Amino acid sequence: MDITPEREDRMTVPFHRHVFFWLKRRPVIMRIALALAALVILPYVLIVLYLLPFIHPVSTLMLRDLVLLRGYDRQWVSIDNISPVLVQSVMMSEDGQYCFHGGVDWGEMRMLLEDTLGGHSTRGGSTIPMQTVKNLFLWNSRSFVRKALELPLAVTADFIWSKRRLMEIYLNIAEWGPGIYGIEAAARHHFKVPASKLTSRQAALLAVSLPNPFDRNAGKPGRGLRRLASLIERRARGSGDYIRCIYD
Numbered sequence: 001m002d003i004t005p006e007r008e009d010r011m012t013v014p015f016h017r018h019v020f021f022w023l024k025r026r027p028v029i030m031r032i033a034l035a036l037a038a039l040v041i042l043p044y045v046l047i048v049l050y051l052l053p054f055i056h057p058v059s060t061l062m063l064r065d066l067v068l069l070r071g072y073d074r075q076w077v078s079i080d081n082i083s084p085v086l087v088q089s090v091m092m093s094e095d096g097q098y099c100f101h102g103g104v105d106w107g108e109m110r111m112l113l114e115d116t117l118g119g120h121s122t123r124g125g126s127t128i129p130m131q132t133v134k135n136l137f138l139w140n141s142r143s144f145v146r147k148a149l150e151l152p153l154a155v156t157a158d159f160i161w162s163k164r165r166l167m168e169i170y171l172n173i174a175e176w177g178p179g180i181y182g183i184e185a186a187a188r189h190h191f192k193v194p195a196s197k198l199t200s201r202q203a204a205l206l207a208v209s210l211p212n213p214f215d216r217n218a219g220k221p222g223r224g225l226r227r228l229a230s231l232i233e234r235r236a237r238g239s240g241d242y243i244r245c246i247y248d
Contacts (some may be wrong), residue, residue, distance in 0.1 A: 047133075057172075059135040062173070069094040073180050075182060075184040083197065083198040085199070086183060086240045089233070091246075092239055092242070093204075093208055093232045094210060096242060099242060099244060103129040104151055113181075129155075181196045190202075205229045
């Protein structure tokens with residue numbers, strides 16, 4: 001079959017240029033819609049990619065710190081090198097049903113919605129999978145839009161990742177102070193020890209500081225934080241079956 005020079009030129013144009021020219025000819029509103037669709041789909045692609053154990057995800061807050069030239073301290077550490085008592089403490093403090101729900105605690109969400117519609121002050125209601133996908137892909141301010149994006153992402157992450165991998169990612173991207181991300185950096189910053197050497201008291205203090213690490217300093221706890229840590233320390237000791245999905 002003869003190929004004219006014009007056809008040959010078209011056949012040798014790289015695929016990405018074909019896509020670019022095609023997009024350039026689309027109406028502006030369509031280009032905006034396609035860009036938004038790509039942004040919505042991208043996190044689901046990354047969730048699959050993050051199955052690979054040698055990939056160490058970064059959070060949107062870490063990316064913000066890089067863009068603002070602040071830098072940050074994060075040392076990725078395998079869950080095998082994190083003190084089990086820290087995992088127990090975080091689970092008891094942040095998500096006691098972690099091993100039993102599918103990414104979202106629907107009972108808790110229903111009560112949260114009822115409180116919101118009734119005009120009452122709301123609790124957090126976020127599970128560890130929800131906090132993980134929020135840190136990885138979304139933003140911090142509360143809104144129904146963010147929550148609507150967060151719920152299906154949390155269910156997907158919980159379905160695709162093992163509970164062990166999900167916890168490993170969460171503990172390596174959680175923020176424990178200005179520019180301090182991940183449990184290894186937090187343990188060394190607050191207590192001068194690696195994450196594998198944390199005591200039950202240190203673990204409890206780090207766990208209860210997670211909801212507000214700027215006001216709650218695990219290394220210099222006030223009376224209220226010490227009281228909360230004592231409660232979580234007791235719960236961690238009796239956690240038993242609640243953490244089985246991580247270590248079985």
